[in-house]
Amino acid sequence: ENGGRSSVRGRSGALSPSLVAEEVQRIDVNPPKGTRDFPPEDMRLRNWLFNHFREVSRLFGFEEVDYPVLESEALFIRKAGEEIRDQLYCFEDRGNRRVALRPELTPSLARLVIQKGKSLSLPLKWFAVGQCWRYERMTRGRRREHYQWNMDILGVPEVTAEAELIASIVTFFKRIGIKESDVGFKVSSRKVLQEVLRCYSVPENLFGKVCIIIDKIEKIPIAEIKRELNVTGLSEEAIEELLQVLSIKSLTKLEEILGGAGEAIADLKELFSLAEKFGYSEWIQFDASVVRGLAYYTGIVFEGFDRDGKLRAICGGGRYDRLLSTFGGDDVPACGFGFGDAVIVELLKEKGLLPELSLEVDNIVCALDRDLQGVAAIVATKLREKGQSVDLVLESKPLKWVFKRAARTNAQRLIMVGNTEWQKGMVVVKVLSSGKQYEIKLDELE
Numbered sequence: 001e002n003g004g005r006s007s008v009r010g011r012s013g014a015l016s017p018s019l020v021a022e023e024v025q026r027i028d029v030n031p032p033k034g035t036r037d038f039p040p041e042d043m044r045l046r047n048w049l050f051n052h053f054r055e056v057s058r059l060f061g062f063e064e065v066d067y068p069v070l071e072s073e074a075l076f077i078r079k080a081g082e083e084i085r086d087q088l089y090c091f092e093d094r095g096n097r098r099v100a101l102r103p104e105l106t107p108s109l110a111r112l113v114i115q116k117g118k119s120l121s122l123p124l125k126w127f128a129v130g131q132c133w134r135y136e137r138m139t140r141g142r143r144r145e146h147y148q149w150n151m152d153i154l155g156v157p158e159v160t161a162e163a164e165l166i167a168s169i170v171t172f173f174k175r176i177g178i179k180e181s182d183v184g185f186k187v188s189s190r191k192v193l194q195e196v197l198r199c200y201s202v203p204e205n206l207f208g209k210v211c212i213i214i215d216k217i218e219k220i221p222i223a224e225i226k227r228e229l230n231v232t233g234l235s236e237e238a239i240e241e242l243l244q245v246l247s248i249k250s251l252t253k254l255e256e257i258l259g260g261a262g263e264a265i266a267d268l269k270e271l272f273s274l275a276e277k278f279g280y281s282e283w284i285q286f287d288a289s290v291v292r293g294l295a296y297y298t299g300i301v302f303e304g305f306d307r308d309g310k311l312r313a314i315c316g317g318g319r320y321d322r323l324l325s326t327f328g329g330d331d332v333p334a335c336g337f338g339f340g341d342a343v344i345v346e347l348l349k350e351k352g353l354l355p356e357l358s359l360e361v362d363n364i365v366c367a368l369d370r371d372l373q374g375v376a377a378i379v380a381t382k383l384r385e386k387g388q389s390v391d392l393v394l395e396s397k398p399l400k401w402v403f404k405r406a407a408r409t410n411a412q413r414l415i416m417v418g419n420t421e422w423q424k425g426m427v428v429v430k431v432l433s434s435g436k437q438y439e440i441k442l443d444e445l446e
């Protein structure tokens with residue numbers, strides 16, 4: 001199909017190098033383990049998803065930010081036993097610096113906020129869509145990268161901030177056709193754990209570690225949870241009381257156990273009342289077992305789940321009021337969420353909600369004679385200046401080839417530049433949906 005030329009000879013007919021030099025060993029053309037390419041069809045779906053992330057962030061008045069994918073390893077070294085730490089994609093660079101591919105975006109946000117310091121006026125509402133990395137033994141065959149949408153509000157201590165963040169995710173779900181019958185949010189507060197641990201005089205510095213162990217409650221046997229809590233230093237009765245409280249699924253019950261004085265109850269009541277006002281009460285439920293797997297959360301935590309229970313958490317977030325001070329900055333009240341690009345696509349597949357996205361081009365322009373290639377370029381430029389997309393045929397091709405390409409690229413119109421018509425300053429337009437064909441002066445083409 002390349003006009004009859006044999007593939008080993010280029011335009012000039014010379015022998016191609018491969019026949020002369022030694023055989024070149026073919027490189028591995030797959031992307032590195034655990035990573036993905038985004039060829040056009042996959043990139044259309046990714047852009048569709050990210051455009052919704054960005055449009056919702058805009059609707060909520062958030063500003064877009066980004067950070068280097070490479071950060072100092074120190075940003076992610078936390079001693080709470082988190083999985084994200086065990087799987088850090090870290091290495092020593094050529095300057096002998098310990099660096100890491102970011103496993104999440106929040107520490108970078110904290111770093112930038114500290115760096116900007118007083119020059120930032122609060123509250124800050126920032127969002128980012130960034131690639132995050134982990135290094136897992138490929139035995140699990142899981143991906144080593146994914147893209148995360150993050151939205152964060154800094155400088156707002158009240159739970160109106162968390163309510164706003166959940167509202168933004170509900171808005172996103174509604175835009176892509178996901179309903180409250182498909183997904184929900186489990187909501188709790190780490191202050192529940194805090195209040196229980198205080199009753200048993202568990203030192204504050206064990207709080208993060210205890211949360212990380214609790215977060216594994218549905219992933220490892222309960223006996224293992226108890227053992228790890230015990231090793232961490234909790235008494236038998238503290239462990240029993242903790243596990244008891246974590247099984248509570250109603251705020252009323254929680255109030256009976258904890259008493260009505262604590263901040264946990266007040267925050268959660270406020271959040272559920274705001275949910276009413278935002279109109280997403282049907283989407284959220286209290287569930288004391290939600291703690292999330294990041295050590296820095298300090299208050300409300302939430303995670304989006306699929307009600308069929310087939311998938312891992314869709315998204316998650318919460319309040320992290322102490323993160324900045326762990327980096328030596330002044331504390332700023334903060335809350336945010338992360339939303340990965342993988343589970344949501346699995347959910348859309350499950351629900352038959354994957355959009356059909358095809359390549360669209362307004363025009364395909366071709367010269368019918370070799371010496372009219374320049375005129376075809378004029379036509380293409382004119383249309384592009386009017387904001388129309390043009391797939392300009394760049395070589396002299398038989399019309400059959402052009403029609404085939406027009407069909408594959410979903411071109412709306414075919415513009416042909418032929419000698420006969422061009423003598424009169426005209427070009428031929430064929431509307432491909434109707435087959436209607438007409439001649440028109442170039443400067444009347446729009």
Ligand SMILES: CC(=O)Nc1cnc2ccccc2c1
Nearest residue numbers: 132133134143144145146342
């Ligand atoms: C389902 C999925 O791809 N999860 C995923 C993939 N890559 C990651 C990379 C860093 C942190 C978390 C990650 C999570």
